[in-house]
Amino acid sequence: MLRNSCLVCDSKEIDEIIDLGSHPFADTFIPESRKSEADKVYPLVCTLCLNCGHVQTKYSTDPNERYSQIDYSYTSSNSNFSRTHWDSYAKEISQELNLSKGATIIEVGSNDGYLSEQFNKAGYKSIGVDPSPYMVELAKKRGVTTILGLFVKETSDKTLSKYGKVDLVVANNVFNHSDNPLEFVKSVANILKDEGYFVFEQPYWVTSIRTEKFDQIYHEHVSYFTVRSAKTLLARAGLSIINAKIVNYHGGSLRVIAQKVNKESQAEKMIKEEEKEGIFKIETYRNFMDKIKNQRNIFLERVYKLKQNNKPIIAVGAAAKGNTFLNFYGLNKTVIDYVTDSSPHKIGKYTPLTRIPIVNDDVFKNYDEVYALILSWNLKDQLLPILSKINQNIQFISPEEAK
Ligand SMILES: [Zn+2]
Incomplete structure (x- = not known):
């Protein structure tokens, strides 16, 4: 189905800006038992709202298919780097907001419950909400109470009647997944x-x-927020930005703190910078x-030259963004021998559509000459020493060289 209007301001003046071709769901890794099934693909196209500057995907897909068809494999605590990030997130937020002990928190898109667990350890009461039955089970094992479901009006009413109004709602890497961000906010x-x-x-x-x-x-990322579009959307729910900043996660994330008050913040300055950089211009x-x-x-x-000479090429990091990369580049199992990952939720599975087997990093030990393509480029600094220790002959190749 086509999205004909802006999810933030309802304007119908939206223009196509990016077309990456047809892609499967990026965050669904395929188990052996479903290896021969055909993965559904949808055009991956982004549009820009000429009224409010919001960027969103043009084709809508069924959220039930996105998150519950196959066990959703992304766990937010899948690496040391991510665990450190969420540990300091819990500390920073509770200090910055001066949360009192016992404060109630709802974490939307709580995934495996790692962040909520950190809040609970610090003396708060954090309850999760997540649409994946598999993740809800993982969170329960951590002792995090989790409500199964997408965060829609009905779910928020349910949490309201059960826990009352709360001191803090956190939603990390989830708000942008919503098909209806206005209802969400x-x-x-x-x-x-x-x-x-x-x-x-x-x-x-x-x-x-x-x-x-x-x-x-x-496809799982429906919205691509700027400070400007976040401000417009929050305002429609009576919320305003009191703080916004860029943090070092997923290669550069935007962290926004909002409240039901109207307060001046540095958001205006960030919006001016966005405008200056041409973020709202088609060109x-x-x-x-x-x-x-x-x-x-x-x-x-470069890649095909290596392949002509029968050189093994192994990609590193079975992440959703890696799948966008592989599909846009048209790299499947005939070119990439393996994708390595450390998550037990992914090893033994295959990348969607490209069907590259996912294995442990130890596969690098099997080669005298081998080429590595790092898909999780945001973790490059952590990955390089680990990989070089496994095999010091690894040669790294990257599209960055082509810049
Ligand atoms: Zn708009």
Whole structure:
């Protein structure tokens, strides 16, 4: 189904800006038992709202298919780096907001419950909400009470009648997954105390464009927020930004703190910078598409040369964004021998559509000469020493070289 109007301001003046071709769901890894089934693909196209500047995907997909068909494999605590991030997130937020002990928190998109567990350990009462039955089970094992479901009006009413109004709602890398962000943010306001806080974090669209990274785009990411579009959306639910900043996660994320009060913040300054960079101009994206296609051509030439000489190429990091990369580049199992990952939820499975087997990093031990392509580029600094220790002959290749 086509999205014909802006999810933030309802305007029908939306224009296509990015077209990455047809892609499967990026965050669904395929178990052996379903290996021969055909994965559904949908056009991966982004539009820009000419009225409010919001960027969203053009084709809507069924959220039930996205999250519950196959065990959703992404766990928010899948690496040391991510665990450290969520540990300090819990500390920073509770200090910055001066949360009193026993404060109630609802974490929307609580995934495996790792962050809620950190809040609970610090003396707060954090309850999760998540649409994946598999993740709800994992969270329960951590002792985190979790409500199964997508965060819609009905779910927020349910939490309201059970837990009352809360001091804090957190939603990390989830708000941008919502098919109805307006209903989402209204549902947040519905359960928030008058002086309560709403904190959300997600990849910052401006960083993606600035660094010419297209791989944060996938069907599960419906919205691509700027400070400007976040402000417009929050205002429709009676919330305003009291703090916004860029944090080092997923290669550059935007963390926003909002409240039911009207307060001046540095958000205005960030919006001016977004405008100055041309984030709301069609032309910016024409240049962006030219650059990423050019980079693809140059890198593929290198890859095919290696393949002609029968060199093994192994990709590192079975992440959703890696799937956008592999599919946009047309790299499947005939070119990439394996994708490595450390998550036990992914090893033994296959990448969607491209059907590359996912194995442990130890596979690198089997080669004298081997090439590695890091898909989880945001973890590059952590990964390089680990991989070089496994096999010091690994040669790293990257499309960045083509820049
Ligand atoms: Zn709009």
